[in-house]
Amino acid sequence: MVIKINEYSDVPIYMQIRNQIVMGISSGELKPNEQLPTVRALALDIGINTMTVSKSYQILKSEGYILTDRKNGARVRPEIKQSGELSEENKNELKRIISEAKISGIDKTSFKKYIDEYWS
């Protein structure tokens, strides 16, 4: 899976890494149990500080997306806990996106098309 980082984005780099790995797991690009690069290797390839990558991995671990241990490094969690519910934070984020879409003049049907596209 190719991670793309925009160094001038308003979103901090550690969040960009976190978001893309989550999207990778969701789309199936990153398979359960798949090995992730070490903090040092990923930092070297992107050309950023190791602390930044470390922070992303810590968040991913605390959110239950990945497992880390000293021996095997980081890997995608084989069974990610499915709560069946959207978190409050994501609900708020979705609300914001829908509001912006409405202001932009996008109707519900068109919006659902986007959902269908990204869902698959």
Place this chain on the structure above:
Amino acid sequence: MFICIVPVTVFMYFNMYPINWKNKKRIYGVANRSEYKGDKESAFIDILNKTHRKQATIIMVALVIISVALFFVPTFILKTIIWTIFAFIDLFVITIPYVLGNSEMKRFKKNHGIISDNLLYADTKTSGCVHGLNIPMLVIANIIGAVILLISILADAGMLPIFNSINNLYGDAHVITILTATFLFTNVLFLLIAFIVDNSKNEVISENSDINVNYNRAKKKVFADYSIAITWIDNIAALITLIVLPILHSEILILVLLGIYLAFTMIGTIVYAIKRMKLDERYEKNTDEIITDDDDYWILGMFYYNPRDKRLNIEKRVGVGYSVNLAHPVGMMISAMGILSIIASILALIWIGMMAYTPINVYTENNTIICHHLWDEYKIESSNIVEIESGELSDIKAIRTAGTGLENVAKGTFSVNGEAGCKLFLNPQSGKYIKIVTNDKTYYISDNTADETEELYRFLLSILG
């Protein structure tokens, strides 16, 4: 110098100024984009490339002709000085059309509203786990090199009887160790570089991770093979020196060996460069487009300066191999060392020039013979002199142990006719020598001409009674 400079110039020409720029990853150090392949844009770049390629062709032909002409420069010293200056000028001049092209391409890109997307890429499948280095092969080659060095040290220590003739000739100068270590020093550098390159950043050239894995593995393997090949060339050169030195004691032989060694090293480097270029072309044709746009960080399309990038070693934009990030603290130190070494080369040239063109001076003062040349001075007390004789230089065989051996001056410690530790201070052009044996040393001195040397000999006889 010819063996190194001419192939490098020709390689730089073909690498910097390609005929078909459309197949290349970069045009004059600027990332090649699909936007440049439209009819109008393509026509502009065609003209730009044609103009600078023509300029470079004229420069390259002129440089090759000058290189051939330099064979006719008289005297070895003058040749060395001119060749070294020419090497610097050569490398500078051949890049001028490239720098102009780089500036025009950056302007063209700006005028077309193409701005950097500031995206950085990493592939989770390649990060840190793609290597091409065959570590056992490299380690074995280095162990063999270390064994050759150990034999050289033992030989210089007089522990191997087969090398006694060499030790008798050169005394304690550690000639065998110095010669083999000179060849094997490159091994240490390549050992270090091979590991750095093998663990360097993996490039993302495609959305397909398998292509990224294959490309990076192939790229690293080509460099690893090159490192191992150079290590073996060094080992063979050191081994031949070790075998040949006890049989033939000749400086000319060592120079010939050095020439052959340089030729093989150049061939190895050219093979590596061609393999790398072919690899890049193959992947350029077969992959979808992912461009890491860092053109603005490449000063003149050649020097990488990016304070936001934490990496030290970066793949070169032009040529093959690796460069350093000048914004990195270690990169700054390396570039400072590079600049210092250029200054040191210029100072060394001035020093060699002064050595070669300052006449030697021999005179007597208060019954002491003083041999003076630049910063060196030998003082021979007449009361210590045991024996004095004169002769023709063609009758003696002097092998330098430590010191200077130029056309107009030979000074330092030499082995003369098998006698180690003799002090020489003479102008080989005079054709004559005066041998002075003192209580503790043997000196061979002369003045600048045969007549002056004879006159000096008569004068010394008179003061010694």
